[in-house]
Amino acid sequence: MSQTIKAGLVGVTGYTGMELARLMIHHSSMELVRVTSRSEAGKTLADIYPFLNRLPLGNLVITQPDPKDLAEECDVVFLAVPHKTAMEIAATLLEEGVKVVDLSADFRINDKATYEQWYDVEHTRSELLTEAVYGLPELYLDQIMGARLIANPGCYPTSSILGLAPALTNKFIETDDIVIDAKSGASGAGRGAKVGSLFCEVADSFKAYGLPSHRHTPEIEQEISKLGKTDITVSFNTHLLPIDRGILSTIYTKLTADTSLDDIHTAYTEFYAGKPMVRVLPKGQLPETRFVRGTVFCDIGLVVDPRTNRLIILSAIDNLCRGASGQALMNANLICGLDIDEGLPMAPMMP
Amino acid sequence: MSQTIKAGLVGVTGYTGMELARLMIHHSSMELVRVTSRSEAGKTLADIYPFLNRLPLGNLVITQPDPKDLAEECDVVFLAVPHKTAMEIAATLLEEGVKVVDLSADFRINDKATYEQWYDVEHTRSELLTEAVYGLPELYLDQIMGARLIANPGCYPTSSILGLAPALTNKFIETDDIVIDAKSGASGAGRGAKVGSLFCEVADSFKAYGLPSHRHTPEIEQEISKLGKTDITVSFNTHLLPIDRGILSTIYTKLTADTSLDDIHTAYTEFYAGKPMVRVLPKGQLPETRFVRGTVFCDIGLVVDPRTNRLIILSAIDNLCRGASGQALMNANLICGLDIDEGLPMAPMMP
Amino acid sequence: MSQTIKAGLVGVTGYTGMELARLMIHHSSMELVRVTSRSEAGKTLADIYPFLNRLPLGNLVITQPDPKDLAEECDVVFLAVPHKTAMEIAATLLEEGVKVVDLSADFRINDKATYEQWYDVEHTRSELLTEAVYGLPELYLDQIMGARLIANPGCYPTSSILGLAPALTNKFIETDDIVIDAKSGASGAGRGAKVGSLFCEVADSFKAYGLPSHRHTPEIEQEISKLGKTDITVSFNTHLLPIDRGILSTIYTKLTADTSLDDIHTAYTEFYAGKPMVRVLPKGQLPETRFVRGTVFCDIGLVVDPRTNRLIILSAIDNLCRGASGQALMNANLICGLDIDEGLPMAPMMP
Amino acid sequence: MSQTIKAGLVGVTGYTGMELARLMIHHSSMELVRVTSRSEAGKTLADIYPFLNRLPLGNLVITQPDPKDLAEECDVVFLAVPHKTAMEIAATLLEEGVKVVDLSADFRINDKATYEQWYDVEHTRSELLTEAVYGLPELYLDQIMGARLIANPGCYPTSSILGLAPALTNKFIETDDIVIDAKSGASGAGRGAKVGSLFCEVADSFKAYGLPSHRHTPEIEQEISKLGKTDITVSFNTHLLPIDRGILSTIYTKLTADTSLDDIHTAYTEFYAGKPMVRVLPKGQLPETRFVRGTVFCDIGLVVDPRTNRLIILSAIDNLCRGASGQALMNANLICGLDIDEGLPMAPMMP
Known part of the structure; x- marks a missing residue:
């Protein structure tokens, strides 16, 4: 892969957003070019995450979440926002031709009624439920590789x-x-x-x-x-x-x-x-x-x-890693044609 | 109860021994008069447990475990030593007329063969198994009150x-x-x-x-x-x-x-x-x-x-408390004719 | 002291309030009869602190802070509210003839200007600054014993x-x-x-x-x-x-x-x-x-x-204990004529 | 650098040895080919560190520390053994033509007498003290790049x-x-x-x-x-x-x-x-x-x-990282002609 994949991240202030930013530091084929947050827009990533000081990623300026802008700049977008919020953003981004890895629960449950019963909200984008692929690579590798929309599994x-x-x-x-x-x-x-x-x-x-x-x-x-x-x-x-x-x-x-x-x-x-x-x-x-x-x-x-x-x-x-952002990156690698393990740390933190 | 009960503790260097010492600080009807340890004999309790500095209990000198001495000085003895070690000490103390609360597993299992199978040692004092009372006060209150030998339950x-x-x-x-x-x-x-x-x-x-x-x-x-x-x-x-x-x-x-x-x-x-x-x-x-x-x-x-x-x-x-030394103290209170809750803390440490 | 001292606690939902409640469980000469909280009034203490379940103190109903009511029911009141909030409540309670132990910073600084500079608020009850006694018993034992208003030291x-x-x-x-x-x-x-x-x-x-x-x-x-x-x-x-x-x-x-x-x-x-x-x-x-x-x-x-x-x-x-609520209780004991250590735990939690 | 540097590690069972093994997982220009331990020789790294299961490094078999063997197989050797033990091994390895990064204190103190006073042992290889370079790259970059023996700084x-x-x-x-x-x-x-x-x-x-x-x-x-x-x-x-x-x-x-x-x-x-x-x-x-x-x-x-x-x-x-094994790897990179940061993680573990 000679060209760097451009990635966006909607919702950077939670732990899954933080973890995704952390993982992108060592990814050589994918670059985080957009990170969004309603509350922290205007700051750099290093402003809110001092552990990114002096790293190139730390200079990235947080923006308001704007689907058009994300679509223009990104090949793939990670959604690290709560369920219900994610479904509309995902739909808009897909319409704009961007691939989406959704870390929320919105597209994990195949059956609309089951989703609505357990999450107690209406699913307004249920037409995407059949298209969404459950992003557990050990079970759905082939489907993931051809997908536009990944429902990243729960932890x-x-x-x-x-x-x-x-x-x-x-x-x-x-x-x-x-x-x-x-x-x-x-x-x-x-x-x-x-x-x-x-x-x-x-x-x-x-x-x-x-x-x-x-x-x-x-x-x-x-x-x-x-x-x-x-x-x-x-x-x-x-x-x-x-x-x-x-x-x-x-x-x-x-x-x-x-x-x-x-x-x-x-x-x-x-x-x-x-x-x-x-x-x-x-x-x-x-x-x-x-x-x-x-x-x-x-x-x-x-x-x-x-x-x-x-x-x-x-x-x-x-x-946070396999249960959220690391698996999201495995899925993003796959839908972007990269090796599943690109950029992923294999060295557990011990002790 | 006008007279203070005199208690001994065999094995003071482990966490259950430490916990029992801690609990005795506030007991007004029972006093720890003997504490033993093969490795720390000669030191005071405060020497090995600085949290007892300036408390009267801290001045108690640790002795070698000597059944005769324990029997002479104590009304009741707690055994906070490993299984197998406890059974012989318990038997000797009972012969000397002292009541025993054994925190080890040695007298908990009614059936000799089952004990020997799971603990992989011979039970050399199985004649005491029928006399020993399983010290769970909510189930065996009456038997405990009349017992000489308590098998204090596991945690x-x-x-x-x-x-x-x-x-x-x-x-x-x-x-x-x-x-x-x-x-x-x-x-x-x-x-x-x-x-x-x-x-x-x-x-x-x-x-x-x-x-x-x-x-x-x-x-x-x-x-x-x-x-x-x-x-x-x-x-x-x-x-x-x-x-x-x-x-x-x-x-x-x-x-x-x-x-x-x-x-x-x-x-x-x-x-x-x-x-x-x-x-x-x-x-x-x-x-x-x-x-x-x-x-x-x-x-x-x-x-x-x-x-x-x-x-x-x-x-x-x-x-450590209900699962070991606190329950041992409930049992000791009962076999000595005191109220079950004497000296016991009711205020959990929060946070 | 034959009669039980009645105590009130303004502000029970923070850690110092929680700690004071915990300490009162074992106090035999002082009883908590009023606890207040604007946000939790109407609930029992056990409702917000399940560690008090089945203890008599757990049944105490939290009330809105009402100086008249506190004055009527209490001999001494602990203030576990933020600085600035405490000064007015303290003044009102003193006027009603109640002794006050203030855990906030409001009466610790003798000099009004210094207080206002560091805490960035106006001191509206500075007339009480000379009367307030700094409640460090090792330094001010005599003054504390005769005081109406204790400025409980910071941790x-x-x-x-x-x-x-x-x-x-x-x-x-x-x-x-x-x-x-x-x-x-x-x-x-x-x-x-x-x-x-x-x-x-x-x-x-x-x-x-x-x-x-x-x-x-x-x-x-x-x-x-x-x-x-x-x-x-x-x-x-x-x-x-x-x-x-x-x-x-x-x-x-x-x-x-x-x-x-x-x-x-x-x-x-x-x-x-x-x-x-x-x-x-x-x-x-x-x-x-x-x-x-x-x-x-x-x-x-x-x-x-x-x-x-x-x-x-x-x-x-x-x-929380010596640095706040435990020292407050030492001070309350002293201004109420009790021994300084009544009700106080001497057994550190180890481990 | 087209050829992989071969590294050895003497003393793999402590935390600094463990950390060095962890860091080598992601190093693409240096490979750990020998790890030694007197107590664990014969086992694989994954046997003692299950976090290395299924990683190639996990299959490496631990050997007895043998300077000849280390010298034959390794370009550079890390010493993660206690002070006093390190000095002789270092000297032997240098004689065999191997570069050494010593994580112990043995070559940090320039003055023999000072070392002997503070560490209470004789320094039997003090002739190497002038040659050893204190491995703090921000202060001694040039000396490190030309060194055979690095005294890796204390944490x-x-x-x-x-x-x-x-x-x-x-x-x-x-x-x-x-x-x-x-x-x-x-x-x-x-x-x-x-x-x-x-x-x-x-x-x-x-x-x-x-x-x-x-x-x-x-x-x-x-x-x-x-x-x-x-x-x-x-x-x-x-x-x-x-x-x-x-x-x-x-x-x-x-x-x-x-x-x-x-x-x-x-x-x-x-x-x-x-x-x-x-x-x-x-x-x-x-x-x-x-x-x-x-x-x-x-x-x-x-x-x-x-x-x-x-x-x-x-x-x-x-x-463990900058204060020991990570800095050792920075030094090893430098004395082997690699970039200082090769293989080093830049993504702090958060949270």
């Missing part, structure tokens, strides 16, 4: 679906008894100023939240139902960890037969052969969120409990 | 059993499909110098460990089988939180019928009526480990998920 | 002044070359919803802030000038620690002569004899914020550096 | 010297009144299994340590004395932060004249012109350790306090 769904996919396609597990106990770092709650997100409310504590009906439930059920070729209802439950980044999902399933850990491990390894961003760990190893920090890796550990005939799947990602 | 079992007890005795849930997803703070790993417990290995990360056969499994199964009046096998799985103190257990169960949250909440409230150290939270509230930090409270939250007909029970304790 | 000043007092009264140090490098936990920034106080902005990082003119500077200079009997200007500089509670001040001074550590340590020990809440550590020991967590202790460590002829003083407190 | 000295250099060369400050109040993350204490480094001993607390004579003192004094062209004695004092990575040094100095912040800021900017890894922050901005996390940036903030006529310099680095 929890990414971890859950990648963890369950080989077990479901291999029919190792019962489909009516799946429990996902998911734990996420605090950046998943966003950068809004809320008392509940203050350091003194989160540090040195742990809690569950949002039970029993987190909004990521229908997204998970939609995708694992396709994989399992049957309608699946899951018990999906979320917890808040006192860490910045990281999701660990502990997934409890019942084996349909007396399948051995060896067989399951082999099937997982085969399923993810040629997909190096999912790392099926050696038997006996369990994932830790720090091992994927700052990367797009999804680490999967497998445990068979013979006492209860359960398969327990542990799946770890960085919620 | 995870305390949280799990208190969370499940009303559901089991009321037959709300299936007994063959219970999953306990437990998360503990780092003090649960002890004060031994291990790389895996270093700040830089634990902070800013999260992982599961010990799957699928944590040693607390048989203790949980023994007690909930009694409550459910049937042999129960659970899937019990543990995780390490980057916090000092606190356990949150998320317990997944299947309802036997279409029981409402209202009915379940009422049953829980009735079960724990008159037992103020277990707090059944108002419907809609979920426990957080910080709300019990430094106390013996066990906070229980209840969620019914109608989509999967599951009852999800959330149970939070402080692993 | 940083408490740590700084207690650290410097013996060195100044003994003329060990030059008064024109004092540098205070102070570090505080995040609760010092308050419970307001600000992006800068979010977990993800504070955790895993460290910074200085407010340089070179933190508002606590004139308060420190006023008090140490009195101790040194000369006008002292200090370099006072603050940093934000990723911990909930705790201040450590590292105070750099120059020795006036070749005074030995022995002599200095003896002088400090004598200065604080009979004042057990200040703990002069044994030579060679340095304070750690965890050793005072949750208590009113001020731990002081002393270092003499012969290479530079400096005395380095390390002073640690819990910013 | 605290890097932050202190870079912070002070422009002030000293411009004679802005008094040289007899410099106080450095330095704070470091816990990785600086190393990966040894010590109780004092446990999560529960470090988290949620803050303390000073090593006062008044930290071993980095002579290294700082040596370099700033050269810059100030006079013998300088500093008061250098260290604290332990509950974070993984990061050093912030708050440096207190007295201005020699009424120099304005503008003039000082200009001089700093000019001093570091063309040296983009030191970022002099815009006036009014102060550094935060998170803004440099995972990078070799040194961020410098400047404050003039007119009340005390002090210049306060704030200097932040990542202690």
